[in-house]
Amino acid sequence: MKVVLAYSGGLDTSVMIKWLQEKYGAEVVTVTVDVGQKEDFGEVEHKALRLGAKKHYTIDAKEEFVRDYIFPAIMANALYEEKYPLSSALSRPLISKKLVEVALKENADTIAHGSTGKGNDQVRFETTVMSLNPKIKVLAPVREWNLSRNEELVYAKEKGIPIKIKSSPYSIDQNLWGRSIEAGVLEDPSLEPPEDAFELTVDPTKAPDNPEYVKIKFENGVPTAINNSYLDSVSLISYLNELAGKHGVGRIDHIEDRLVGIKSREVYECPAAVTLIEAHKELEKLVLTKNELMFKQLIDQTWTNLTYDGLWINPLRLDLEAFIKETQKRVYGEVKVKLFKGSVSVVSRSSPYSLYDVALSTYDSQSKFDQTLAKGFIEIWSLQTRAAYNAMKNNKLEAYVQ
Numbered sequence: 001m002k003v004v005l006a007y008s009g010g011l012d013t014s015v016m017i018k019w020l021q022e023k024y025g026a027e028v029v030t031v032t033v034d035v036g037q038k039e040d041f042g043e044v045e046h047k048a049l050r051l052g053a054k055k056h057y058t059i060d061a062k063e064e065f066v067r068d069y070i071f072p073a074i075m076a077n078a079l080y081e082e083k084y085p086l087s088s089a090l091s092r093p094l095i096s097k098k099l100v101e102v103a104l105k106e107n108a109d110t111i112a113h114g115s116t117g118k119g120n121d122q123v124r125f126e127t128t129v130m131s132l133n134p135k136i137k138v139l140a141p142v143r144e145w146n147l148s149r150n151e152e153l154v155y156a157k158e159k160g161i162p163i164k165i166k167s168s169p170y171s172i173d174q175n176l177w178g179r180s181i182e183a184g185v186l187e188d189p190s191l192e193p194p195e196d197a198f199e200l201t202v203d204p205t206k207a208p209d210n211p212e213y214v215k216i217k218f219e220n221g222v223p224t225a226i227n228n229s230y231l232d233s234v235s236l237i238s239y240l241n242e243l244a245g246k247h248g249v250g251r252i253d254h255i256e257d258r259l260v261g262i263k264s265r266e267v268y269e270c271p272a273a274v275t276l277i278e279a280h281k282e283l284e285k286l287v288l289t290k291n292e293l294m295f296k297q298l299i300d301q302t303w304t305n306l307t308y309d310g311l312w313i314n315p316l317r318l319d320l321e322a323f324i325k326e327t328q329k330r331v332y333g334e335v336k337v338k339l340f341k342g343s344v345s346v347v348s349r350s351s352p353y354s355l356y357d358v359a360l361s362t363y364d365s366q367s368k369f370d371q372t373l374a375k376g377f378i379e380i381w382s383l384q385t386r387a388a389y390n391a392m393k394n395n396k397l398e399a400y401v402q
Contacts, residue, residue, distance in 0.1 A: 001024050001025065001027070001109065001110060002026065002027045002029065002107065002110065003020050003024070003026045003028050003029070003108060003110045003111070003112050004029050004030075004099050004102050004103045004106060004110070004112070005017065005020065005028055005030050005111075005112045006031055006032075006095060006099055006111075006112070006114060006125070007030035007031060007044070007048050007056070008032065008039075008044070008114065009032070009047055009048070010114075011149075011153070011156065011163065011164075012142055012152070013030075013114045014048075014051055014156070014161050014162075015152055015155055015156055015161060016112060016114060017048065017051045018051065018155075018159045019145065020139070020141065028052065028054060029053065029054055029056070029057070029102065029106050030048040030053040030055075030057070031056070031057045031059065031098060032045070032056070032057070032058050032059070033061050033091075033094065034058065034059060034060045034062060035062060035091045035094065035175040035176060036062050036065070036175045036176030036237075037174045037175055041058045044056075044058070045058055047162070051161060057102055059098050061095075061098060063232075063233060063234055064094065065091065065094055065177075066176065066233040066234055066237055068094070069091070069093070070177050071221075071222045071233070072321060073090055073273075073307070074221065074222060074223070074277060074280050075221040075222065075331075076299075076303040076304060076320075076321075076324055077277055077281050077284075077300045078277070078304040078307065079304065080256070080304050080305070080308045081254065081256060083252055083254040083256075084252065084254070084256060084308075085177060085178060085252075085268075085274065085277060086307055087175060087177040087178030087180060087268065088175070088180050089308050089310075090175075090177060090307060092124035092125055092310070092312075093128045093310075093312035093313065095125070096124070096125050096128035096129050096132070097128065097132065099113075099125075099129065100129055100132045100136065104133070108136075109135075109136065109137060110136065110137045110138070111125075111129050111137070111138050112138070112139040112141060113125045113126075113138070113140060115142065115143070116143060117140070117142070117143035118258075119258065120260065120308070120309075120310065122140055122143060123259055124312070125138070125310075126138045126140070126310075127310045127313065128310070128312060128313055131313040169183065169185075170182065170183050170186065171183040176237050176272075177237070177270065177272070178200075178250070178268050178269060178272075179200050179269040179270070180268050181197045181268070181269070182264075182266070182267070184197075186265060186267050187265060188265075189255060189265040193253055193267050198269055199269065200241060200269040201244075201245045201248050201249065201250050201271060201342075202245065202246060202247070202248050204247075204248030204251070204341045204342025205341070207246070207247045207248040207342065211247075211338045211339060211340035212243070212247060212338070212339045213336055213337070213338055213339075214226060214227060214240075214244075214275075214336070214337050214339060215227050215228065215335070215336050216240075216275075216276065216334065216335050216336075216337065217334050218283055218331055218332060218333060218334070220328050220332065221324075221325075221327075221328030221331040222328075223236055223240075223276055223279075223280075226239060226240065226243075237272045238272075240271065240275055240276065241271045243271075243339070244271035244272060244274070244275045244339055244344065245269070245271040246339075247340060247342070248341060249271050249274060249275060249343065249344045250270045250271030250272070250273065250274040250275070251267075252266070252267065252268040252269070253265075253266075253267050254266060259308070259309050275339070275344045278337065278344050278345075279335040279337055280331070280335075282335055282349050283333055283335050283351065284327075284331055286349050286350075286355065287330045287331055287333070287353040287355060288330065289355065292327060296323075296324070296327060299323055299324060300324070302320060303317060303321070303324065306320075330351075330353040331353075332351055332353060333349065333350050333351025333352065333353070334349070334350050334351075335348070336348040
């Protein structure tokens with residue numbers, strides 16, 4: 001049996017190397033996918049090989065992550081339950097894809113991951129892997145062994161697995177699009193998250209006393225330049241994470257409905273995501289029609305739910321993206337945002353495709369809008385409403401008798 005293991009270097013996946021070897025006599029190949037988590041990948045590889053992995057792969061997928069996952073999420077204004085920018089959820093299908101590629105290269109018959117049976121990630125990994133290659137078996141050791149953390153620590157000590165003493169009581173998942181923080185005191189939703197939970201963002205009360213204005217250029221719905229400087233996709237996201245985080249922007253604290261039915265208190269830091277999605281939404285309002293915007297809200301929500309629910313491979317996502325990409329051909333222009341004390345607000349927007357006409361909107365004397373036309377419009381617009389109201393009133397329906 002040959003197993004490709006999604007390896008983070010943490011306690012769970014380190015224990016898994018030994019566990020897979022003991023329980024199945026498996027030959028283990030470890031894979032770490034770099035999506036911007038800022039790990040010491042050399043140290044991670046060294047640890048995997050020292051614990052008995054036959055081979056280790058470190059795959060730099062940051063550019064692919066932004067191009068094929070983050071940019072579509074921006075175009076879809078992806079905020080699950082109007083809050084969560086899908087930072088972890090977006091990375092799972094990409095990691096799964098890389099695991100399948102390594103499994104095929106190594107002629108492995110099994111893929112293993114470190115997700116628990118309580119969360120969403122087990123669904124995301126397994127649905128994607130089984131869709132991409134139905135012949136590959138999937139193992140979820142944490143779900144299968146059902147060990148407590150203390151039992152894991154005992155097992156690690158018995159097997160000589162080095163245990164890194166955590167300075168933080170939290171469970172962290174991080175990539176370019178954000179940082180999720182769980183466990184510890186955060187499991188009590190009645191308590192405010194302590195300041196030591198945050199890393200990418202400063203305390204908004206301690207953020208700079210002067211606001212900072214940032215110009216973001218969008219082309220075909222995706223950001224291409226910051227303050228007139230064109231940046232590659234990874235650098236742009238990284239720079240904006242640092243810039244917005246400095247002003248305390250991007251902290252998210254909400255009650256989230258997991259796919260498995262559990263309500264959980266989730267805390268995130270997503271400075272770039274919060275900033276870019278807010279800017280993108282405002283630019284869309286400038287260039288898309290009312291009907292497009294209303295319909296796109298439904299499309300965006302469905303796209304977001306599919307991604308959150310682990311259905312990235314589902315054909316409906318691509319169907320929805322065909323519509324989304326068509327609308328983005330006009331989402332071209334520049335948005336200026338103000339970053340200040342934990343908030344991001346759009347203060348200006350411009351586009352060659354703008355539908356805003358100041359000569360129609362202005363209340364000044366130079367307005368070219370003929371207000372006399374409104375009377376006839378209202379007569380026609382209200383015709384059916386007035387007819388229905390009078391019919392019900394004349395037939396003495398209680399709610400309409402005044």
